[in-house]
Amino acid sequence: MTTTTSAETPTPPRVLLTHHLRQLKLPTVLREYEKVAAEAARDGQDHIRYLLRLVELELIDRERRTVERRIRAARFPAVKSFDTFDFTAIPSLNKPLTLELARCEYVVARDNIIALGNSGTGKTHVALALGLAACQRGFSVVFTTAAALVHQLMEARDEKRLLRLQAQLDAAKLLIVDELGYVPLSQTGAELLFEVFSRRHERGSTIVTSNLPFDEWTSVFGNQRLTGALLDRLTHHVHILEMNGESYRLKQSKVRRRKEAASSEEPVVDHETGEISPA
Numbered sequence: 001m002t003t004t005t006s007a008e009t010p011t012p013p014r015v016l017l018t019h020h021l022r023q024l025k026l027p028t029v030l031r032e033y034e035k036v037a038a039e040a041a042r043d044g045q046d047h048i049r050y051l052l053r054l055v056e057l058e059l060i061d062r063e064r065r066t067v068e069r070r071i072r073a074a075r076f077p078a079v080k081s082f083d084t085f086d087f088t089a090i091p092s093l094n095k096p097l098t099l100e101l102a103r104c105e106y107v108v109a110r111d112n113i114i115a116l117g118n119s120g121t122g123k124t125h126v127a128l129a130l131g132l133a134a135c136q137r138g139f140s141v142v143f144t145t146a147a148a149l150v151h152q153l154m155e156a157r158d159e160k161r162l163l164r165l166q167a168q169l170d171a172a173k174l175l176i177v178d179e180l181g182y183v184p185l186s187q188t189g190a191e192l193l194f195e196v197f198s199r200r201h202e203r204g205s206t207i208v209t210s211n212l213p214f215d216e217w218t219s220v221f222g223n224q225r226l227t228g229a230l231l232d233r234l235t236h237h238v239h240i241l242e243m244n245g246e247s248y249r250l251k252q253s254k255v256r257r258r259k260e261a262a263s264s265e266e267p268v269v270d271h272e273t274g275e276i277s278p279a
């Protein structure tokens with residue numbers, strides 16, 4: 001690299017500094033160095049403190065960028081956290097256990113989590129919040145539904161890239177498989193999914209959510225022996241989240257309709273439940 005534009009005119013130091021900081025990939029130092037320099041001059045800070053402040057800012061930003069990258073790589077359908085989760089709406093869910101799990105020690109221990117309950121009780125929300133917590137704590141996460149994962153596996157097998165997909169799935173510290181049980185699987189689909197869980201056993205954590213109690217899992221996998229072997233692996237080191245209760249969505253829409261009814265003269269019909277609230 002030339003440090004001068006010509007023999008007579010040396011490149012101004014700011015231009016050089018900008019160039020070097022870009023090459024070193026220090027965007028925060030580049031953005032902040034003048035402002036922080038002015039602050040350091042105002043507060044009478046020495047060069048070491050000035051440099052320390054800049055490096056700290058770069059580190060904080062870099063960590064934030066890494067977390068954002070992990071969140072994008074996880075392919076969450078939505079970003080949800082426990083901040084927006086109302087535990088009082090689902091009394092069957094063990095709140096202390098759930099919040100303990102949000103600290104992600106189970107990922108280090110390679111334990112699994114299974115959330116079971118009827119539709120609309122917040123299983124996906126909890127799985128997303130646990131996934132987000134794992135990203136924030138430095139773990140790689142992959143989020144998928146059982147149906148999408150089976151589809152991907154079958155497609156990869158047909159295109160002779162199953163090993164590559166399996167390696168990608170193996171590499172995730174946490175694999176979240178949402179909605180196991182909504183669709184029954186073909187025999188090949190069940191076997192491929194079994195292989196994913198089997199490969200992860202004691203090597204990485206898996207979260208599974210399902211609307212079906214364990215004794216009905218055979219109806220998804222269509223094979224008692226396979227289901228038994230799968231449950232054996234998944235439940236070896238597992239934390240179970242019981243999430244049976246009233247659908248949150250349904251409850252919210254009832255509350256909304258009751259409010260609407262209170263403010264109107266007409267009786268209001270709930271289109272989801274057929275319930276009629278008097279004016």
Ligand code: ADP
Binds near residue numbers: 084085086090121126
């Ligand atoms: P499930 O996966 O059990 O069918 P979801 O997680 O999809 O349920 O929940 C349905 C909707 O209701 C989502 O928008 C979710 O964010 C919201 N929800 C469910 N339970 C709660 C809760 N306890 N607090 C806040 N939002 C909730």
Ligand code: MG
Binds near residue numbers: 123125178
């Ligand atoms: Mg769900």
